[in-house]
Amino acid sequence: MTTKSTGQHGARTAAKDFTLFTTADPSPARRRSVIPARSACKNIGVFCGSRSGRHEEYGEAAARLGQELAARGAGLIYGAGGVGIMGAVSSTAMAHGAAVTGVIPHALHERERLDDACGEIFVVAGMHERKALMYRLSDAFVVLPGGYGTLDELMEAATWNQLGYHDKPIALVNIRGFFDPVVAMLDRMLDEGFFSARDRALIRVAPGPCEALDAIEIQRPLKVPTEV
Numbered sequence: 001m002t003t004k005s006t007g008q009h010g011a012r013t014a015a016k017d018f019t020l021f022t023t024a025d026p027s028p029a030r031r032r033s034v035i036p037a038r039s040a041c042k043n044i045g046v047f048c049g050s051r052s053g054r055h056e057e058y059g060e061a062a063a064r065l066g067q068e069l070a071a072r073g074a075g076l077i078y079g080a081g082g083v084g085i086m087g088a089v090s091s092t093a094m095a096h097g098a099a100v101t102g103v104i105p106h107a108l109h110e111r112e113r114l115d116d117a118c119g120e121i122f123v124v125a126g127m128h129e130r131k132a133l134m135y136r137l138s139d140a141f142v143v144l145p146g147g148y149g150t151l152d153e154l155m156e157a158a159t160w161n162q163l164g165y166h167d168k169p170i171a172l173v174n175i176r177g178f179f180d181p182v183v184a185m186l187d188r189m190l191d192e193g194f195f196s197a198r199d200r201a202l203i204r205v206a207p208g209p210c211e212a213l214d215a216i217e218i219q220r221p222l223k224v225p226t227e228v
Contacts, residue, residue: 042218043075043101045138045168046089047153049146050081058145059088061175065142065209066092072218077138079130080104080123082116085144090118103133131156140216141170142209145178154182154203161202162195171204171212179205 052059062085069076076093079086080102094100100119105126124130131153143154160166172179183205190200206212213219 042073042139043077043099043137044069044213044216044218045077045134045141045157046086046144047141047146047150047157048078048085048089048144049150050079050084050086051147052084052088053145055176057175058085058178061173061209062086062088062144063092065089065144065173065212066094066098067096068209068213069093069218070096070098072213074213074218075099075101076119077101077103077134079134079149080109080117080121082118085146087116087118089144094118101137103130103137105130135160135166135168138168140168140218142212142216143170143172143179145173145175151182158202162199169204169216170202171206171215173209173212174205174207 046065048062049058066076066089070093076090076098078090078100081087081104082090090100090102102117102119102121104117104121104123106123107126109123122133124133134153135157141154141157143150154170154172157166157168158170161168161170172182174180174183186200186203189195190197204212204215206215
């Protein structure tokens, strides 16, 4: 794991941007505003729980998603938790060669065991900065089962699409029908006239990780023959 510190090489300075600091020295005197460099590959933001849930299928789906991200040449942007579904997707993605970037508020790094987190980690001032940086770094989003935070991220990312703040596809991985109540509520909102059919289509639903990546158009790279 690499934690981004103030004045880290490769980070470009910009006034009043994301505040990053090390877990070892979060003092105001050492904080500095920086913009993390974006990867050239597609980066997929994954929203999910820091708990494992009651059923093994959730962790298995998370691990499969991590493996598929690597196979399709995509990077992972996640919440930098080292446990639960979040830990499963990040550790598997990294083990299979994907670029992994985590973003976590300083107040949560101990609770979600930052020491077990994978990849390059950005520690930011708070939850708003965490979500904003994840949105900035991601080209699309996949949502696995989780709790309040997962639903918050899902709805805010979809709202930003609706309002034109960004244009980034979103897909739910509906393992065990976990998101059926959410999908039913979205359909009810449409039926009751609280948003349009276009707005409803902003959140796609897939039965598994592979189908979710297909839905947001993250394809496996074509194999180029080595011999003619």
